[in-house]
Amino acid sequence: MILVTGGAGFIGSNFVLDWLAGTDEAVINLDALTYAGNRENLASLENDARHVFVHGSIADGALVASLLKQYQPRAVINFAAESHVDRSIHGPEDFIQTNIVGTFHLLEAVRAYWSGLDEPAKQDFRFLHVSTDEVYGSLSKHAPAFTEEHRYEPNSPYSASKAASDHLVRSYHHTYGLPVLTTNCSNNYGPYHFPEKLIPLMIVNALAGKSLPVYGDGQQIRDWLYVKDHCSAIRRVLQAGRCGEVYNVGGWNEKPNIDIVHTVCQLLDEARPRADGKSYREQIITVTDRPGHDRRYAIDAGKIERELGWKPAETFETGIRKTVNWYLDNQAWVANVQSGSYRDWVEKNYAERAA
Ligand code: NAD
């Protein structure tokens, strides 16, 4: 079996669902159920004996040690993190605690477990750390996309904390020989994406008749990766990646934010036209920019394609259509995640951004 951390969050829950759709190998899912963790994402696995959910933190070394001892997984895949840049600007401490200190405690527990395995199990074991392209910093408009050799230049408390966790993971390979793999991926989108991030926020706000807040000039560029493509990349790296190596994962889909928002509006205009016949674009407003906002991210996903034969299956056009349709078909999920704490966050992040 495998141990997944953060498997009740956006990418982790997609990963667990896809994993169990493709194999009978069981999953232990350790998740602290922060505001971003949602067991409803895993509702279809409620009576599935292949999925064991454990409510707890990666920072709890004793708990992780006991899970490793009890279940003897052949791999650990670490998704657990604080993941939202804007929240890291408002309050960096949780990012330091989970992404750095938590990853450290997880690594320590895994190292102790791995050291005690017999030789064949030791050879086969993998620790896969899921990271982000944001550790590489910001690119100018015509600079080449990030390769795995790009220097680390994190600019937000979020990306700095992820960079620190990547360094710890690397060091456990070089110092102790722990068989680690690291993936650095671009912006994911798809089902179960918490509506504090750009794409789901725009869909949810549009349908609720609220404004669509674009930071600054909306010309910041991100590379967009459909979440199920990301999950297939992780499975492939786990299966065939070389220990100690880093693999960049991207969708070959660089887009300015404003184009993303227009595409969402256009798809909603087709699928769920506004009662007054106007476009959802009418709801777009420009708001104060994010401090230290990275201008452009772009991933060169050539290494994972050359070495492991992985390529994304979705184009942005097919992936965004699936995503918009998923939100239209899952309005109950959307309503349930908009709790009091979600509303408090929206108030905190947007109230002070002058339109
Ligand atoms: P998310 O915020 O949706 O989910 C994070 C999950 O981790 C939640 O279920 C939360 O409850 C859990 N968690 C938080 N702290 C924990 C702790 N101490 N112990 C155990 N569980 C804990 O994040 P996501 O978007 O699914 O991202 C998953 C991973 O992928 C993160 O490491 C993130 O940095 C990375 N990543 C995300 C993106 C993206 O576009 N979403 C892009 C690149 C990399």
Ligand code: TYD
């Ligand atoms: P986000 O989804 O927060 O991901 P990240 O900051 O990790 O790339 O934001 C994606 C882009 O969208 C980023 O450039 C910030 C921008 N953005 C807005 O313009 N308005 C918003 O309300 C949000 C949440 C993000």
